[in-house]
Amino acid sequence: MTDSMRSRYDVVVVGGGHNGLTAAAYAARGGRSVLVLERADHVGGAAVSARPFAGVDARLSRYSYLVSLLPRRVIDELGLPITLKRRRWSSYTPVADGGLLVDSQDDAATRASFRRLTGSDADFEAWGRFYAMTAEVARRLAPTLTEPLLPRSTVRDLVVDGVGEEAWRALFEEPLGEVLRRTFADDVVRGVAATDGLIGTFADVDEPSLRQNRCFLYHVIGNGTGDWDVPVGGMGAVSGALRDAAVAAGATIVTSATVTAVDPGTSGGSGAEVAWTDADGRTQGVTAGHVLAACAPAELDRLLGGDPSTTADYPEGAQLKVNMLLTRLPRLRDDVDPVAAFSGTLHVNESLTQLQGAHAQAAAGRIPDLPPSEIYCHTLTDRTILGPGLAGTDAQTITLFGLHMPARLFRTAPDAARDQALRATLASLDSVLAEPIEDVLALDADGAPCLEVRTPVDLEREVGLPGGHIFHRDLSWPFAEPDAGDGSGPWGVATGHPRILLAAAGARRGGGVSGIPGRAAAMAVLGSDAG
Template sequence: MSAMVDPTAPHPPARLSSRYDAVVVGGGHNGLTAAAYAARAGRSVLVLERADHVGGAAVSARPFPGVDARLSRYSYLVSLLPRRVVDELGLPITLRRRRYSSYTPVGDGGLLVDTQDDDATRASFRRLTGSDADVEAWGRFYAMTAEVARRLAPTLTEPLLSRAAVRDLVVDGVGEEAWRALFEEPLGGLLRRTFADDVVRGVAATDGLIGTFADLDEPSLRQNRCFLYHVIGNGTGDWDVPVGGMGAVSGALRDAAVAAGATILTSATVTAVDPGAAGVEITWTDADGHTRGVTAGHVLAGCAPAELDRLLAAAGRGAVSGPPSPAPAPEGAQLKVNMLLRRLPRLRDGVDPVAAFSGTLHVNESLTQLQDAYAQAAAGRIPDLPPSEIYCHTLSDRSILGPDLAATDAQTITLFGLHMPARLFRADPDGARERALAATLASLNSVLAEPIEDVLATDADGAPCLEVRTPVDLEGDVGLPGGHIFHRDLTWPFAESDDDTARWGVETEHHRVLLAGAGARRGGGVSGIPGRAAAMALLAP
């Protein structure tokens, strides 16, 4: 079953050929998707991965010594993975829907959004805001985004549409105002017009800030692009729990690639990519430090565009094309904290912790708090009251715990802190990490009835079961430039003009080199979309 798949297990040594139809650089989930599609079409495929396991940021791990808990270490929920990819590759994965969308503590009360009980949700809005105005606006707002999602989601696995064609899709089905609000005007203005309450505005705003360091009012609209990707997944925008953890997803993709005939080589650090008229020369260093090489008809780059640029430069080649241009240096902006608890903590307002933690727990994320935190981080300081989102995997799926641990009240939680850009951690990585963690835990404790430290489990050495990763850590751990979880700022899921030559959003200036990772157009998140698109571009007549 998928819950037992372990992509972090070392892959056995492979017998290599001197030439392949395609070499995939990077064995993350997108690289594995590209490899599976290409190999199923009869192409010879080699995957080169620098780590001793595949999966990239979509892996499960046991981070706490002597504790049998496999946490989704980096990425943790699934929304953008199309059902089409799951079906076409026959992936044995299970995604579970969460009953509660979110809970946001506010003073001695809070806002609970219950997807199965409209009356309870309405009553919660009324207690917070004093009227029904915002809950009715909430319904209209998300009905609008749902219709946009229903229309746009199917286009993500087809050749790129033009901006004009996507505009027609949206305007014909939802209206001119929806197009302007989501695609042309800053998200902050839309939220202020739509909702009266600052907390309600903030709950909606967070989808525009996950992994994106942005002012909600900035004219670049990168916050809008981030928001769009968070609400269109599979035509519903639901964020689901992968049974068995994120490693079950990448493990299933690895098995699909191997079953189709792809060769996977781990502990292979690619050092240069040299495209020529007759093929691409790829050089790498193996686990023993030996330099090796192979020729490919095409390279499918599952790595970040910035890393691909470095590999091309090492061979004396120019950088890849593709948005944004000119490309700023990627910068991630999140603090990731993994914890194992002996039990869920009590909240100040007395709400059932199971309801509070079953969906997304928003901590200090009113619109004003989000904007204040952004301003402080942009000025070069760790926010005084860091906003964060918390998710509990084990309330939906206890298979990631060993039998003895699963029989207890233990729970895993993931905290995703916003507005923690890499720049804050460059000069003093260790010290800044500790300061950011302390501020973040204090922010969390401000909404709890007891300190989170009091319910942390301990590992075999007696240390608290708590792991924290900054953008700088992610850069070193999994090769994300600047710790950017999307490899670089997200782009609109369409071609910018009718004369754009990109058909799949993966093309580069080197026709034998294709983007196959999150940095492609329509990349970002755990989706497999750019990996599939790269394979489609490879296989196109």
């Protein structure tokens, strides 16, 4: 420990991801002494930007890439100088008979696209009713995410009184697959809607556990609109703003600090104890009034002396992340404008039947033959992530997020499985393009294609996500469930130890780039009157 550091802090934050930085900023602004310990040599966790390609001046959002759940309230309260840009086109789904283009600013064009795909206006009108319902649920539910938890019955009344009994059943009680089959006639339309329940969650759309519904809910309620916006400057701009807010408030941040153990202390003791090693490998220790675990619950269990990797409920992520730099956008088989197709989310082989088939293959231990995936192009909305030599060219950054790639597929032979998954995924992408994606890949300074791939096992090793689960574990409903043994406390962050609180995605209202659990943990420390 350096001479300028204390031996005791009111709050020690384990992990310097965006939630840990959020917690630190709020706690420090509330007058608490705060120490943040981050094992990497930089903060941000999975919300970072990087230049992954040798000699190429392009800062890609390496892991997380869009923002929806970060509340305007957090941005305003912390004075974060970040800009989020709305995307005009919601999505494009290429299919053999003509793709489905959803234009958020042109209902007539979207109606025509539905009619071309399905042969009628029925699914377009059902689409409008369905997403008007989710939008109203979002408008009512999103403000509760930054307040103490409401009980399930109160949230039910909030939804039913304002939107109707059918909305509550569709989102909170019936499996998503049943709802989508009842709502839409076309298999492709059903699949486009279903993907929001599967991103980051390995699930069948008909699972009685409803974890797919919980994932879907978080994808459609962000900020009361459900819009997924582009962070100008990349995801690193978000975590950088949070770091600056924490430091300005007085928090101390130490990087290359690997926490090795946490002793929760006793209720009458002086505090919890946190042991860590510094960049020089020296063992350090600090006492904390509260420990805010801005890491996964499984990692916290390990720090408390357990071995969560041996338990049946150890998390399992299920995505393949591929980052690419292209010399230009590829041509599509359809006559759609590539700018429109790639500006929103491009769905690749994601009809409901294709999604279910891929899930069945992965559940059986096979890499899917035709992996479903989603494509996102940051630079069509924000070119500031490109250096001067690239910004004026046709170069574009592409993020591919592959579904139904569970960690189990990469445990035995990770390198071979990664290569196989990448080949299958690129072949799936090529099936909807008029030219191979390899033909438009840029080359780095060494002449290698500008492409990097990350499996759940890679994310576990690089970012500390157990099982590569981007939400740290399956998402929870955003309300209190005392009848189900919920002991998460009024803010959804409590653990079995009074001095230790969850402060990241594994909290009751975690998941995504939101800052919600980080803020909630700070509020629990500061007292509910600060909320």
